[in-house]
Amino acid sequence: MSTAAGRDEILRLRRKAPASPWLEDIAAILRALGDPTRLAIAALLFATEGELCVCHLEARFDLAQPTISHHLKVLRELALVTATRRATWIHYAIDRERVASVPGLAALLGGLAREVTRPKRACCP
Amino acid sequence: MSTAAGRDEILRLRRKAPASPWLEDIAAILRALGDPTRLAIAALLFATEGELCVCHLEARFDLAQPTISHHLKVLRELALVTATRRATWIHYAIDRERVASVPGLAALLGGLAREVTRPKRACCP
DNA sequence: GTCCTGTATTGACGAACGTCGATATACTCA
């Protein structure tokens, strides 16, 4: 069979090709951290004892607020960070258990600690 | 100034924002490894003593030959792998020095060793 | 209740990506 429909079916199956789910999961994490902003956010949170509120990150990166929010959502959906609301502010923290589940990831984020400068001043209580 | 030209200039400058070159380099590597095929290729080469020729990889992944070639080029341009021609065949190997220059990367690729199945038979001398 | 402030979501845009078929290049063998 070499019809167009047959070829499309083959392509559909190829795209669904299982590969290892674990490898797929790790690839998704690497893709997320492949953006310099998200990598810096992750490294910053990893180097931070406790949490950081969004306004800190907005101050640190020269990007519009929706852009920061978008990047945080990507990290959240991969379970790399957690968000907790405290009054008006939302605080983000790295999920160290999730980080530890990827071999070498903690070393990678830790190694970037020097590269990410903390914001100077607090912007929320 | 709030003209359209002024805004465009701001956007241009933002895109050029330096960030740390090292962070940028690591982000590029993570972005490259964020594709499941490239991650598997890298892990496979990392788990391989010596080299692997392209036909091995073509047999291992269910992708067209130009696609494999494209992925290898991406890894090559990031200096993660090296290619050496041996007669008609081109053999690829991981650059362990480059891998070692990224904290945790060796652990990551090593951790994936079990996920990447070697091709069964040799296809070239 | 109404305002104000912090954060998320929506919708749009151009740029980059993954994939392919067709073609080009490089090498071997006869």
Add this chain to the structure above:
DNA sequence: TGAGTATATCGACGTTCGTCAATACAGGAC
């Protein structure tokens, strides 16, 4: 030399991505 094989490059296609302005959704203060 010419035919055959291994790999790379080209050009195109649909998809995903990063970014933004505009808007919506909270929660606190009044």
